Amino acid sequence: MTVDGALLLDVDGLTVEFNGPNGWVRAVEDVSFQVHAGEIVGLVGESGSGKTVTSLGVLGLTRAQGGRMPHGRVVFEGTDLVTLDDKALNRIRGRRIGMVFQQPIRSLNPAFTIGEQIAETIRHHEGISRSDAWARTVTLLDKVHIPEPAKRARQFPHEFSGGMCQRAMIAMALSCSPSLLIADEPTTALDVTVQAVVLDLMREIQAETGVAILFISHDLGVIADMADTVAVMYAGQVVERASVEELFISPRHPYTAGLMAAVPRVGQGRQLVAIEGNVPDPGNYPTGCRFHNRCEHAVAMRCDTDLIPLLPAGEAHDSRCVRTSELMLEGVVVA
Numbered sequence: 001m002t003v004d005g006a007l008l009l010d011v012d013g014l015t016v017e018f019n020g021p022n023g024w025v026r027a028v029e030d031v032s033f034q035v036h037a038g039e040i041v042g043l044v045g046e047s048g049s050g051k052t053v054t055s056l057g058v059l060g061l062t063r064a065q066g067g068r069m070p071h072g073r074v075v076f077e078g079t080d081l082v083t084l085d086d087k088a089l090n091r092i093r094g095r096r097i098g099m100v101f102q103q104p105i106r107s108l109n110p111a112f113t114i115g116e117q118i119a120e121t122i123r124h125h126e127g128i129s130r131s132d133a134w135a136r137t138v139t140l141l142d143k144v145h146i147p148e149p150a151k152r153a154r155q156f157p158h159e160f161s162g163g164m165c166q167r168a169m170i171a172m173a174l175s176c177s178p179s180l181l182i183a184d185e186p187t188t189a190l191d192v193t194v195q196a197v198v199l200d201l202m203r204e205i206q207a208e209t210g211v212a213i214l215f216i217s218h219d220l221g222v223i224a225d226m227a228d229t230v231a232v233m234y235a236g237q238v239v240e241r242a243s244v245e246e247l248f249i250s251p252r253h254p255y256t257a258g259l260m261a262a263v264p265r266v267g268q269g270r271q272l273v274a275i276e277g278n279v280p281d282p283g284n285y286p287t288g289c290r291f292h293n294r295c296e297h298a299v300a301m302r303c304d305t306d307l308i309p310l311l312p313a314g315e316a317h318d319s320r321c322v323r324t325s326e327l328m329l330e331g332v333v334v335a
């Protein structure tokens with residue numbers, strides 16, 4: 001894993017709105033982060049914090065859901081994807097940016113064999129012959145450790161276990177050698193042992209191919225394991241950004257510290273403290289700091305009035321908290 005590579009994806013001020021019964025609401029606002037070649041960037045936050053909308057926004061897929069993007073740029077390999085039409089975006093999705101979604105079974109078509117689906121993706125983007133696409137499909141299935149890949153390629157999704165479906169999805173996402181893989185909760189639907197196997201596989205493939213990964217999870221433990229740098233999301237905003245070591249040793253936002261306190265740690269025997277309350281829905285965000293009604297460090301008139309920007313909190317470390325320099329928050333040591 002490296003963060004020395006060239007800038008690959010520059011998400012700057014991404015804002016996504018959806019039209020609801022009370023008009024347009026902002027699901028994601030002013031989200032900025034970068035992914036460099038070969039880097040694994042973790043996007044973490046509780047359910048409803050805006051992780052999926054951010055990834056769909058990056059891929060231009062929120063349009064199909066009736067969403068609009070009033071602000072923001074998504075510069076990928078030098079091109080602002082926000083300015084592209086669907087046809088141009090389709091040439092990038094699947095070819096330069098691979099995608100793995102949370103529910104593999106929903107992303108695979110039950111009417112076609114696994115091999116047909118992967119080979120078709122390759123042919124769609126690269127226009128190579130059927131036999132070459134099939135040969136590459138079998139090699140890819142082998143790469144993601146599907147046993148007897150030539151035989152398995154002829155099977156349908158329902159003949160694959162959940163873990164195998166997810167590995168097939170990873171094979172499909174990597175089939176055109178993308179420079180970026182977006183993986184949205186790629187292991188959440190799997191049981192814990194299968195989850196560990198798939199995470200190992202993703203790390204192995206990353207080391208072998210050098211593909212950069214935007215890795216999305218609500219699980220800070222998984223993020224600690226996978227990511228080089230991390231963006232923490234809350235209520236549609238990035239509230240903290242830092243390298244994984246820096247973030248875990250020295251969190252600077254109370255929300256991040258709260259998430260850390262709720263991660264189980266081996267041998268500590270201490271009680272887990274979940275953050276009380278829930279992520280507010282878009283359209284119901286509180287004024288000021290969106291976390292202030294759940295934050296034990298909140299101060300009236302400072303935290304609940306003005307919108308708070310991401311502020312520098314150290315070298316390559318930012319936090320959306322007005323009390324960052326005053327608070328001593330507890331971190332954890334990453335093994």
Ligand SMILES: Nc1ncnc2c1ncn2[C@@H]1O[C@H](COP(=O)(O)OP(=O)(O)OP(=O)(O)O)[C@@H](O)[C@H]1O
Pocket residue numbers: 018019027045046047048049050051052053054065218280281282
């Ligand atoms: N198409 C849509 N129309 C309206 N609101 C939406 C739409 N998609 C998402 N939202 C809202 O945007 C907010 C962020 O949703 P998002 O799916 O990005 O959360 P998430 O962080 O991915 O959560 P989870 O961990 O549960 O996957 C949620 O309140 C959700 O209800």
Ligand code: SF4
Pocket residue numbers: 253254255289290291292293295296297298299302303308320321322323324
């Ligand atoms: S700005 Fe105030 S309410 Fe928000 S995280 Fe910081 S201390 Fe808590």
Ligand SMILES: [Mg+2]
Pocket residue numbers: 051052053184
């Ligand atoms: Mg999601």
